[in-house]
Amino acid sequence: MKLRSLVAILATALVFTSAAAKQKPTTPQPIFNRAPLVEVPYAQLPIGEITPEGWLRTQMQTMLDGMTGNLDDVYAFVVGDNNAWLGGEGDAWERGPYWIDGALPMAHIMGDKALLAKANKWVEAILASQKENGYFGPDTDRTPIPGMQRTNAADWWPRMVALKILQQHYMATGDERVIEFMTRYFKYQLEKLPSTPLNNWTYWGAERGGDNLLIVHWLYNITGEKSLLELGEIIHKLSADWTARFTTDNHLYRQNSLHCVNLGQGFKEPVIYWQQSKSDTHLNAPLEALNRIRHTIGFPTGLWAGDELLHFGNPTRGSELCTAVEMMYSLEEMYRITGDNTYADLLERVAYNALPTQITDGGDARQYYQQINQVEVTRKQRNFSTPHQDTDILFGILTGYPCCTCNLHQAWPKLVQNLWLKSAEGGVAAMVYAPSKLSTTLADGTKVVIDEQTCYPFEEQIRFAISLPDRKHRTAAFPFELRIPEWCDKYTLTVNGQEVNAESVRKGTIRLNRTWSDGDELLLTLNAPVRSSRWYDNAAVVERGPLVYALRMEEKWQKHICEGEDIKQLGEYYYEVTSTTPWNVALRNADLKEEKIATSFVVEKSACSDKPWSLESAPIKLKAKAHVLPEWELNRNSAGDFCYYTQQAPKGEVGEVVDIELIPFGCTTLRIAEFPVR
Template identity: 30%
Template sequence: MLKKCIAGGLMVAAAVSASAQKIQATAVTTTINNLNNKYYTGNRAPLLKNYFTRLPVTAFRPGGWLLRQLELQREGLTGHLGEISIWLSKSDNAWLNKEGKGKWGWEELPYWLKGYGDIAYVLNDKKMIAETKFWIDKVLENQRPDGDFGPDVVKNGSRDLWTNMPMLWCLQSYYSYSGDQRVIDFMTKYFRFEAALPDDKFLEDYWEKSRGGDNLLSVYWLYNITGDTFLLDLATKIDRNTADWRQENNLPNWHNVNIAQCFREPATYYLQSAKESDRQASYRNFALVKEKFGQVPGGMWGGDENSRTGYSDPRQAIETCGMVEQMTSDQYMLQFTGDTRWADHCEDVAFNSFPAAFMPDYKSLRYLTAPNMVQSDQANHAPGIDNNGPFLMMNPFSSRCCQHNHAAGWVYYAESAWMATPDNGLAVQLYTEGNLKAKAGGGTPIEIITKTHYPFDNTIQFQVICGEQVDFPLYLRIPDWCAHPVVKVNGRTLSVTGDDKGYLKLKGSWKNGDKVTLQLPMAVRLQEWKANKNSVSVNYGPLSFSLKIDENYKQRDSKETAIGDSRWQESADATKWPSWEIFPGNAWNYGLYLDKYDALRSVSVVKKEWPKDNNPFRNDAAPIVMTVKGKLIPGWKIDQYGLCDTLPQSPVVSKEPVTELTLVPMGGARLRIAAFPVAE
């Protein structure tokens, strides 16, 4: 469960220029959502106002390691999936047919396009933008007279609308990029089609019924632009027909991606209902799954395909799709609630789970990744995991949903790095290097340049670029793990007003060249997971750490090692796009040997050079490592299913000698032990 802490002793620095410029600093829990930002589209009455408003898709241009992840995606699977996936073929594709007929056409195309297109816009890649526009134009041109669009899939006598939901998100991003009025007309016509469907023919199938919240978000997006009141009635209809995500101690289903994607549906409808019970239902959903299956490091939980009672050990895995959807849900929950805990959680998943699901070059990925995973191969590990087939294989030809949907993970993260505030200010939510261009204060265009190696370093530097002096509030999120942040504005210091934990609000008049330096001191933390055999994980700031395991890669044929429902184009070259098995090259079955009186004394932090290729999510390039003492636990082995066996109960008596272990950031470890037994 997410925890909220109050930390005292906040210190802030501010500057006073020669012209009586003064920056006031206040610690606040969040913004006050009693206004709408003047320059960016927020919620229109009667919807509750958001605490934060999204900026246009290209407002923030990432740099540093995040830019490198997007470039690697472009150079890797995301950028070339059109050469591989049969679902992206332009032959016999239902997305290219006005009647929605074709052999290929369901969720895969929009899953891929919502990430691919946004990466194209953010990188300003002309070739990718042209490819994106090809698909967007065809969707807009192929709307049917009744307003429906997309693959004409009928299940159990009802039109399956799930596949259209991610395509609506593609259209919304395209509108943010282009301002193309066709999108507004198209979506208005489509939502009138949805409004006309009878309830007994609306959101009836499993996927669409679970995921109605995605449809709901698109309805509110359009309402905030047009104000068409029929959209509010449609929103109520969607909420009424979506699966019940308001149950006290249960969920409508336990599919891992559905949970990550759909737990927020009641909080979304809360914007219209204004019922605190709706808001709390989403918190309760999240707390329930974390309590039952998520007592592990990395932010996610043991889902495999479906979370199962009795399967909550850290060797249980989560889909790559689940990580993407959870990060996205965290970003929306932050907007709806103003609660910084969602940004903290988004970082946890993004830094510690998501990058490990890919090969370092992003040219292949695996369906499932676990906090404790010591073998990644083509074997069938069921029933140890809830999937039959090679679901741990790094394969670019495999995993249909994740193969396409992973594209949105990092780019959505970049788009949520900054948000607008109701008082015409700006809030930095997810610290990363890059350039922001936005309007603030009285409408003055400003630029804020961010330099940082966060989360691998604790210092973030900002520089304000503006043509004239401008008065606006700047909100700096303070992570929950950070007790004593320090902010310097042009090098001068003063005490902060208030002791709330959430944001440092810097309010005053900013001039061209002003510099802000935020320091978020990081410390080693040991987290005990009592529900998982008293195991422990090791943290430093927002990073969780894993045992460094030598990773031995074995190249395989992607076509021969693909999951059974995978499909690829005849021209797809498996030699150009190989799959990989990964085996451990050294012992992994260690418990931590900790000082009985001061466990933190057992851990040392070692800083290293920043990687020259700007990709820190690799064991051999990790800019931070840790050393800790441990003991081998001989009885903890690979089990009959080919998985890391379940954790032994801590403390574990071991007669093996004490040895020094190296820990690396969990997000760069493709093989990992991140939940450790404690050895005696």
């Protein structure tokens, strides 16, 4: 780092520190919309009020001990101290902010002082980088270095990620410097965007403008500054027209039309803008997109075929990890804004199927692309639009492309942050189910703790133990909202063992509005029947609850240590995974009939460990029968193209009947999840 740059940063930091010393941080509060934005049903709670328990805490700790807590060592070349966002001369674009966008909430939620110190260093550097005109961050292009992004430094896009970091910092600490900082920056955007649009440097800013608009609305709800609504209109007009893409254009019917991650990020833009436009066209656009995707490019994990360009949903096409992470964030925001349970159901589908299988059990490597039907993980050719020297499917640090190495960290912390929401009626809402604890304060000052005890998504019972820590308040009146997932055909609800009725708020949402006592226990039991759905070429997928099930295949992991130039490109190591388990089987058509499916797939449960997302400890499995298909073989190192559904199977195509075992998709590395039917 040049001495002049260091002095400038320290001097600016001193100004901010002095200003901060004069004003105490406010206590973060849930932030609802103010007029004229539409009223929304929910608001996020301050970071730290929701903590993970059970398997979810173990999962968070695994990531904390792995890449999330140590990326500045594992990937020091890019996110270390020479990063331009820290005042250095290194990487100046999205990757450093990507890491902190997940590392900061992880540190606050888990109470990890070491990671919090790392995250705060970035927060302070971002705050200190702001110029008098409101602009911030690195803006100097430097000579390209392989493996580093040092050009387009002034691009709008990476600043959108930095804004998300500052928003979360405020929601964890109440640091008022964030409000002043954003106010200045958005004044700068209001002045400059008409002449320097979002796609001025790269097209990413326009594709992902919804992230910018989201923070503009967030700040408006705090300050009420009317010019922010004017800025919101400008950002929407300069962003890619996701509403048209979802409703009138043919992007979702056409291969190679969009970048897979842009689609995940763009999903929320129409709903975000709907808060300002109040147009049903914007509100309904993502729902129409989901309907189109289901029958074209869709995958049963809640995502789509995109490696990196979109494809029709062949189960051997790739699905990028960044797609899962960004779609989760979009779904979290869309549910908060609309209360539409379509988004919460889909969030669970992505989080509990696609996400766990794309990161190693030890949190030390990730997979750039995953396949629905993934029968080997090897450095060989496959049918991906961007093969990256045939490393896309490997588990590694930098295999495929490095963006996911930095961006994956937001997935689990933001899921935790959205398990519970504050309702507009002053109560609480359980949005997504997972073992967790909520510690919050009601409007009248009463402190409430709700301990959510469950092994969901591996079990169907969710127990909520309510306690009131303040001895002055042994009862508290507040509404408690619960989500009834789309797959649940019936449920029971009891309080202290007595069955109770709840009022319906909207489709899939119920509310108990009562006076709660310290020690009350609310028990929700969801019925989760085995179901089947049809996907690419009418392939069959077996589901139960929020989980997709896949053929259990034994795994042989082999770690490869990289040397020389490979270290710069791939990281220090990567894993290949192979199996000797036969995978070429078809489900029997008769077993999938509605009247037979419950008896054809036998559910077996075992104790839920604190690490359930693995082949060895999967707490639930389905046993069934299948036909062997001798002629279904590998093609370009994937499960070969095959007729997944036929009305007239060729004579001799179907082999013997065998017993198979299905386990949750998220517990697998190798699998068949979309099955031929015979």
